[in-house]
Amino acid sequence: MPAEPSQAAGRVTISEVAAEAGVGRATAARTLGGYGHVSPELRQRVLAAAEKLGYRANALARSMSTGVSHTIGVIVADIGNPFFAGLVGGVCDASRARGFDTIVLSTYEDLDEEVAATNVLIDKRVDGMIIASAAVSGREVGHVKEALKRGVPVVLVDRAIPALDLDAVVIDNRDAAREAVERLIAAGHRRIGFVWGPSMTQPPATRRELLAAAARNLWTDGERLRGYLDALDDARIPFDPELVMVGRKVEERATEEVARMLALPNRITALFCTETEAMTGALRALRAARLSYPRDVSLIGFDDSAWAAVMDPPLTMIEQPVHGLGAKAAEVLLDIVQGAEAGRETHTLRSRLIVRSSVGPPPGA
Amino acid sequence: MPAEPSQAAGRVTISEVAAEAGVGRATAARTLGGYGHVSPELRQRVLAAAEKLGYRANALARSMSTGVSHTIGVIVADIGNPFFAGLVGGVCDASRARGFDTIVLSTYEDLDEEVAATNVLIDKRVDGMIIASAAVSGREVGHVKEALKRGVPVVLVDRAIPALDLDAVVIDNRDAAREAVERLIAAGHRRIGFVWGPSMTQPPATRRELLAAAARNLWTDGERLRGYLDALDDARIPFDPELVMVGRKVEERATEEVARMLALPNRITALFCTETEAMTGALRALRAARLSYPRDVSLIGFDDSAWAAVMDPPLTMIEQPVHGLGAKAAEVLLDIVQGAEAGRETHTLRSRLIVRSSVGPPPGA
Known part of the structure; x- marks a missing residue:
């Protein structure tokens, strides 16, 4: 793990106050944290230094005097996933810049865990909550309505629930996917695989079946699939159900499905991968088939990382x-907590295609 | 983000209860979550199915009847870092298997944020807390002692604080680093770079200066450095301060420092990278110098990932x-919460060297 603190912009740290006051970090921490013994003289020096540097008193100290908890809650599907971890980082940064602490709960895409998490947050008296919900229909959102009924404002993040008339902060998944696939088409590709598609036990026979399955899956996944179809439609490339991966969304399955698509008589020449492990699974399939990119197969993936660049x-x-998504959700929520009217608006953040060197013409072109 | 739920072993989901009862997921969620309207007949079917499958009533429902919060808190340095995100995943899995919810707070390696987070958790009446502490000395742990004084048990994770007589769950950083460097030495290397070393403004003139700086840095970083030195000592390879990166722990700096080590008259032939971005920074330096691995430089890194394998x-x-680290910390904590005596023990989990293809003999050997 990293040792370097990720500093929020302009945030004065306890170490800086300690240095300014000419005292040890422990003395500054005791004074500002309000625990343990500090001599009146040192205490005075620390407080003067804190004021001079604009050190923010911690949220708890304030909540004691105001009766507001100054805590918000975030419920995410899987805190172990770097996407959600980054999103939570954005929520924490934006909320602490406004003097709020953030409590996080993870649900593992399980609706009953989400219900329990909502109840925990109500119980812990948060001032508001941000939810990346596993609910896929308006009939599964009773717990969200319950929170609202109890006066706890809710902002949705990453996943819109059209049936709920709530503020939501999302990414332009459909446009991002369309742009990526358009770039593959512009390079000359017409046999473009999509990894991964909706969870289905059988491959879809028709486009209609595929979209029906997508509607039972997560909103983000469906949006990315629709973007893929948009690009094919615009280029009048007929949809081929054989080029969409179905089944469990795990790396091994992506490898199998890409191997299958590479073995088709009219094989794929390009791949659009909607997740990190869809991409690493695809790369394993290419290597096993002794194919290289972009010579044999062009590649575009979702979710940039330090590794993708090297x-x-x-x-x-x-x-x-990712960070902006969390930060924006916190800002929308805190505006409501601090008196703004809930906007019932979907805020869409733009993603960005980072063009590197994995797209070329189809082989033989 | 992923659509596939990460299932805890044996955990019965609301969907399974719904299927067993022959009702919709929303009906099952309403019944089990205790909100909204459900007809008595359907309610009865859901409860029967839940009992048959061994569905666990959510923690909140239980806390209402027992007066125990059934919530634990985790304080980590940076939730946006995949290491801590994975660790938190382990805490959540282990604690919910025992009927506890987990609340997470992130401190960004800032001691005053950590003090505030501790106060928030006390305020929210958690039954115990797990802390990856930014404190580097026994004089900075007043907030931990305060929690203990208020009867909230604390388990340290990832980072031991020798001055605190507390249970700690850590990884064998020193042994892991020694084993990695021994492997490089066994392949014939004697000029082995260490990226990244402790935060210092000036390169260390001596080994003593380096170790003194390490003692002011995080425990984990110091342990990895000591493992590197152990391996050199055992092989009677003299320590060369020019082969240790110092300065800010960011990818760009790793690239600069590796470029410097590659330009030395007696250049490095191998690198041990202690973080993901230390490795990606090193890879950028190799590429810029038109060198390849393992032909020109052998590489071993810390923190395996799907990318490293492809x-x-x-x-x-x-x-x-990572997951096991969090899970073990939760188990140790919950044993104490549920009546076991605090063991004041350091539990060390074994890491594993995944041997792939980035180590070879030094060039010209």
């Missing part, structure tokens, strides 16, 4: 504004 | 038991 050749990736 | 050639990496 692959050889470097990968063209969609960069999601 | 690099070409695949990278030899140390895999930390």
